[in-house]
Amino acid sequence: MKRQQISSCGLDFGTSNSTLAIAKDSTASLVALHDNSPILKSAIFFDSETKQYFIGQNGINRYFEGSKGKLMLSLKSILGSSLLNEKTAVCGTYVTYKDIIGLMIKYIKETAEHNLNSELTKVVLGRPVRYHDTNDAKDKLAQSTMEQIAKEQGFKEVLFQFEPIAAALDYESTINTEQLAMIVDLGGGASDFTIIRLRNKNVQHDRKSDILANYGIHIGGTNFDRDLSLHSIMPLLGKGSHMFGVNGAKLEVPTSLYYDLTTWHLLNFLYSHKTINNLKNVFLHAENKELIKRALVVLEKQLGHYLLQAAENSKIKLSSQPDDRIDLSKIEHGLTVVTHRSDLEESCNGLIAQLLSAMQQTISNAGVVASQINSVFLTGGTTQIPAVQNIIKSMFAHSQFVTGDIYGSVGKGLAIEAATHWV
Numbered sequence: 001m002k003r004q005q006i007s008s009c010g011l012d013f014g015t016s017n018s019t020l021a022i023a024k025d026s027t028a029s030l031v032a033l034h035d036n037s038p039i040l041k042s043a044i045f046f047d048s049e050t051k052q053y054f055i056g057q058n059g060i061n062r063y064f065e066g067s068k069g070k071l072m073l074s075l076k077s078i079l080g081s082s083l084l085n086e087k088t089a090v091c092g093t094y095v096t097y098k099d100i101i102g103l104m105i106k107y108i109k110e111t112a113e114h115n116l117n118s119e120l121t122k123v124v125l126g127r128p129v130r131y132h133d134t135n136d137a138k139d140k141l142a143q144s145t146m147e148q149i150a151k152e153q154g155f156k157e158v159l160f161q162f163e164p165i166a167a168a169l170d171y172e173s174t175i176n177t178e179q180l181a182m183i184v185d186l187g188g189g190a191s192d193f194t195i196i197r198l199r200n201k202n203v204q205h206d207r208k209s210d211i212l213a214n215y216g217i218h219i220g221g222t223n224f225d226r227d228l229s230l231h232s233i234m235p236l237l238g239k240g241s242h243m244f245g246v247n248g249a250k251l252e253v254p255t256s257l258y259y260d261l262t263t264w265h266l267l268n269f270l271y272s273h274k275t276i277n278n279l280k281n282v283f284l285h286a287e288n289k290e291l292i293k294r295a296l297v298v299l300e301k302q303l304g305h306y307l308l309q310a311a312e313n314s315k316i317k318l319s320s321q322p323d324d325r326i327d328l329s330k331i332e333h334g335l336t337v338v339t340h341r342s343d344l345e346e347s348c349n350g351l352i353a354q355l356l357s358a359m360q361q362t363i364s365n366a367g368v369v370a371s372q373i374n375s376v377f378l379t380g381g382t383t384q385i386p387a388v389q390n391i392i393k394s395m396f397a398h399s400q401f402v403t404g405d406i407y408g409s410v411g412k413g414l415a416i417e418a419a420t421h422w423v
Contacts, residue, residue, distance in 0.1 A: 047067050129162050232347070
């Protein structure tokens, strides 16, 4: 079969999901990465029995089916951190987290090349407005690390574009009129905002003057999962309960365990003998031993990912229905917890307030007022949460609301950027 003349692409390596797209004549299309789906879960599972690794939903399925090994998610969250070059034991050897991200990029590239029957050598990678909210050095390190990883996996030319601008390019390909748009990209690990002029007939090539403001914060869907879990699941494992100190004083059980249990990239560190022994000591002095016993089961059976997946699934369900029942029977027979949409809203009030503040800052940075925004383009899974939608719509009451390809807009916009750069 004759190879297609496709060499450039856009790659959105996300905290929760990843996509790759190609574009021709300003029309972008996503490439299948998992079965027939273009949406790949950003996950990798190292099977300790077969000594193999499995990417995406395949890896998640093997973990939940009971295969022994190590599941890793939200690896994008550690870009720029000291964890990146630390080594972890997988399948009888030690590899760095940077190498693990490399395995995922390699899989995405090779799968896309196979499905396209063409070699991809040029890529525009998406990046959040801020990998790190306050540390410029870590922010630069995160991008340079991603560039290095991409080149190590065979991309010869690598460019970057802010993810909300990529989403704006995807939206722009669907409209015919000039607009001042607010792009709201709420992903798994970050929330990014851009105010941009689209279809500006006065600008032919350089789009920099079209971009009035970019702003981002390190808050995303995984933070909503965490806060819902802390609110509704972790109390069943002893969060907020008490233990007795050496002098008989009643103390609250240390909370650090519960915060680590609700953070994807920290889960695998919790299954050590040291952490389990520390919790056994808490158990001995606990007022309600049954609660701490459940927490011990979670550590001993390595069920942290199971709990966070349960919280994520419940968050998604509560976005379209008033309540949900979470099955926790892997911890204890018959154990369940009912969650309500009000639980999600109450637990995430602080996050929503930060999103509101970020949007206000974006408007201020752009030097406009909300009433001047013609359209608000929504992308990213977190935009599906009703309370989040409500706060955005109340802020832009006079704007048109457009929901893009929730998981694919960024990838398609990156491909449009690639096609523009590498004609």
